[in-house]
Amino acid sequence: MGNYIFEVVKPGLTTTIQDLGRTGYQQYGVVVAGAMDAFALQVGNLLVGNKRGEAGIEVVIMGPTLKVLTNTVIAICGADLSPKLDGESVTLWKSFAVKSGQTLTFGKPLNGAYAYIAVAGGIETPMIMESKSTYTKAELGGIEGRNLQKGDQIPIGVPSTTVKAGIGLPIRQIPDYRSGRKIRVILGPDHNAFNSESIDRFLSENYKLTSQSDRMGSRLEGPSLSLLKGADIISDAIFPGTIQVPANGQPIILLADRQTTGGYTRIATVITVDLPYVAQMLPGNELAFEAISVEKAQRLYVEQELLLQTLSVAAGVY
Template sequence: MNNSAIEVLRPGLSTSIQDLGRTGYQQFGMVVAGAMDTFALQIGNILVGNERGAAGIEVVLMGPKLKFLRDTVIAICGANLSPMIDGRSISMWRSQRVYEGQILSFGKPVDGSYAYIALSGGITTPLVMGSRSTYTKAQTGGLDGRFLNKGDVLPSGEPNFDKYGKQLHPEWIPDYNKTGKIRVILGPDEEAFTKEGIHNFLTKTYKVTTQTDRMGSRLEGPAIEHVDGADIISDAIFPGTVQVPANGNPIILLADRQPTGGYTRIATVISEDIPLVAQSLPGKEIAFEAVTLNLANKLYQRRENFLKTLSKIV
């Protein structure tokens, strides 16, 4: 059976295939990659009847133009980039049936940076180290390890036509324009910073710069002062690790982060708030709030329980 599902008519900006990442290979130097906003991708997959970690299409600000090559079910979650089917606006955070020959396009960005197109049956490009996620610097995963190009044809599994018309309750839809504080756990190199440096980090605001990308969100603002320099012996870094190089401006590491780093780590953003960081556009101001590991675990477990429950009832 022909499994061709989508033809790329216009690729958009850095459009790629992503799942939840290539885990288990960091000791060999392989980057995890995966969706920048894992919550949005998982919700989309649940709404169309996929496993939570199925591969979808990650769209960045300027969306692609895609033609459906067969009937299927889709959901678009994450940033509101004004999605349209055949020129008519469609709802986000909702599964809907689309038909062979219809065209999905995007208009003006409303909020956030990254949107996800979940397709019933998932995108079924070859697995590389257990993942379909695209990591362009190593030309790994996705479609030939690159961003999508005009003329590409994407395969998918069999669609489930029972899964459409499902919608996420508004209570759970993130507000990417929200100006609340990003919650962090201080450390592991807290002692490498002066009291004034930590005070600045927790009381001042930092602006997202245009240097932000899939590797990390680079911020600028009041300098975070070190006790004795910014360099450490290279050590492990994680999603949300906040590094502070010699210039005193923090970098929040994201999906395409390297496995180890040699800059001091003042804090780690809690899992609950990483999508909010990833969705922050250049120019947005970010402030930080220190919380306990216990609270971070409770928030993580609450979200996991919600996703598991949603998977069962949709």
């Protein structure tokens, strides 16, 4: 292992090590896990000269207090959780230098729920099934498969390039996580299990995020959706953004720690580029759904991918 970047003074609400997830093992019942907001993590990594899939520190709503142990460059992307370095506010979506002995803190959540600390050289925790992501229910990844605790020291690798501070994402590209936006979905694969009134209601009414939401999924509260038959189906594949509807008629959007298969009807799937907006919702926030075509969803994904590739070239990361 390389140097240590932080010592945890206060762990915050739920602070973990996450990369883009543990892919390729769902057939064995191993969940993907990974960053709730994959776009924010990838951008953060590029801003500090890392490859897009490197692990970072995921901070949730109430952030940690971290003592800096070595001089380096970091970036904080995603939610605005009022980060400060030695009491001075730092700019999100832009890399900045930190020095040994400084203290990084977080305060009031202003916009979004999940922030990501990317560190030049990446987080150097062990790879478990080709991922460093923490999945606490199975005690996999990160530091001993758990949330960070007081006293933990977080190891980092050696940067592959010379990293400069002050590199940022253009303002027009920074996501706005404010409540009330339309979340774009592709209907199906079980939308025919709902009557037409329920489909219309799903696409026209607002839903509110409940306090029962977590990394596994966002539980929504709003107009009930009626099924033509029962809510249960033979367990089948589920994906990031799958929207299940159990017997109570209230949608659940499946996220990073989702199970590998599911037995509830699937009314729709959130498109990839809109998943961060779902993940970044706070309890009480509202959203509405908009159905689009697979072709449009693919075009939007290609646009996002081109942005990330452009950032990769600009950062000298290939």
